[in-house]
Amino acid sequence: MPVRISKGASLKFIVALGFVSLFCDLTHEGARSIAGPFLAVLGASGTVVGIVAGFGELVGYVLRLATGYLSDKTGRYWTFMTVGYVLNVAAPPLLALAGSWELAAFLMIAERTGRAIRHPARDTVLAGVAKEVGVGWGFGLHEAMDSIGALLGPLAVAAVLYFNGNYRTAFFALLIPAVLTLTFFLLARMTYPLSRAAGPQREKLENDGFPDVFWLYVAAVCSIGMGYADFPLIAYHFKKTAVVEQELIPIFYAVAMGVSALAAVTFGRLYDRIGFPVLIMSALLSSLFAPLVFLGGLGPALTGMILWGIGIGAQESIMRSAIVNLVPSPRLGFAYGVLNSGYGIFWFFGSAIMGMLYDTSMETLIIFSVGAQLISIPMLLLAKKELTSASG
Numbered sequence: 001m002p003v004r005i006s007k008g009a010s011l012k013f014i015v016a017l018g019f020v021s022l023f024c025d026l027t028h029e030g031a032r033s034i035a036g037p038f039l040a041v042l043g044a045s046g047t048v049v050g051i052v053a054g055f056g057e058l059v060g061y062v063l064r065l066a067t068g069y070l071s072d073k074t075g076r077y078w079t080f081m082t083v084g085y086v087l088n089v090a091a092p093p094l095l096a097l098a099g100s101w102e103l104a105a106f107l108m109i110a111e112r113t114g115r116a117i118r119h120p121a122r123d124t125v126l127a128g129v130a131k132e133v134g135v136g137w138g139f140g141l142h143e144a145m146d147s148i149g150a151l152l153g154p155l156a157v158a159a160v161l162y163f164n165g166n167y168r169t170a171f172f173a174l175l176i177p178a179v180l181t182l183t184f185f186l187l188a189r190m191t192y193p194l195s196r197a198a199g200p201q202r203e204k205l206e207n208d209g210f211p212d213v214f215w216l217y218v219a220a221v222c223s224i225g226m227g228y229a230d231f232p233l234i235a236y237h238f239k240k241t242a243v244v245e246q247e248l249i250p251i252f253y254a255v256a257m258g259v260s261a262l263a264a265v266t267f268g269r270l271y272d273r274i275g276f277p278v279l280i281m282s283a284l285l286s287s288l289f290a291p292l293v294f295l296g297g298l299g300p301a302l303t304g305m306i307l308w309g310i311g312i313g314a315q316e317s318i319m320r321s322a323i324v325n326l327v328p329s330p331r332l333g334f335a336y337g338v339l340n341s342g343y344g345i346f347w348f349f350g351s352a353i354m355g356m357l358y359d360t361s362m363e364t365l366i367i368f369s370v371g372a373q374l375i376s377i378p379m380l381l382l383a384k385k386e387l388t389s390a391s392g
Helices: 007-041 046-074 075-097 100-128 133-164 167-173 175-191 212-226 232-241 246-274 278-285 289-295 298-315 318-324 328-358 364-374 376-389
Strands: none
Touching: 007 046, 007 075, 007 100, 007 133, 007 167, 007 175, 046 075, 046 100, 075 100, 075 167, 075 175, 075 232, 075 278, 100 133, 100 318, 100 328, 133 167, 133 175, 133 246, 133 298, 133 318, 167 175, 167 376, 175 232, 212 298, 212 328, 212 376, 232 246, 232 289, 232 298, 232 328, 246 278, 246 298, 246 318, 278 298, 278 318, 278 364, 278 376, 289 298, 289 364, 298 318, 328 364, 364 376
């Protein structure tokens, strides 16, 4: 019988891993905020920029299916995390040396590949430790720190550009948070609780599949992702319609990221107390962002971004937390890979559809966005019913 680790040791590790994500997001989100204009400076066309960005996101999600399976199969979660984080934070500063858009594009896709390599393994390790303090709280706290990094990255790059005005200098400056990422990663590895209670369990399983409730849950999450508009489309709308002044658009994004951090912690706590109803609540709230963002004035647009931020915080925290209650521990890595791959694919196609609808019918875009998210509600209710029946 393994000795359970203390809540203090668990929290210490979660915070250390949270700082890893904070500085990692600061690095790659800072780079992503200027990657498009940098490609343009190097001579890439708008089509190239769109393909590179879309393909990078697709690779970053789909590859998780393989890395999640392999991390479970081998049990080498920390190896996958190490390779992933090194690649994730090494590519952005190297963009400072890119002399062609082809090399810059390669580095951008390499950064997304690194994220795919480490993501399922990290979530599996985090889930094992978070059980000691509540998976909702553990994932929520981690996502809050992650969102802070996503907020600080673009702001840091903007500050460098303001004082220097050079993209290469901005990329090179990202070497600082990249080094801090790997420093805190080593600290997290050192503070990782050694008790078997903290990590993924390796007991023999009766079958090789996932329960039906897991697939129902994945379908619900995919429908939410399909109806979620990318911020670039929202920002494009703000710019085109002048609903939001150009200088305020990054501020709106910053507000959404701040709300995302608060939502992750709040909904994470609520998930530990009442479970699945929190998922349904967050889906209902976030489904209302589209009409406010795409049809409203300044005030409604800001409200819509707040709801958009709530959805992002929920998707990155409690939607990962729920997996712990749906599949056995030895398959968590593969389960996270399946969830993330499906989510990414449906997000990609949903974004493409909404991009086309934006040019043809704003009303249809809104109906598509709201409808796709609301479809998840009956699936989540059915999943909750099946879990209740299984536990009862």
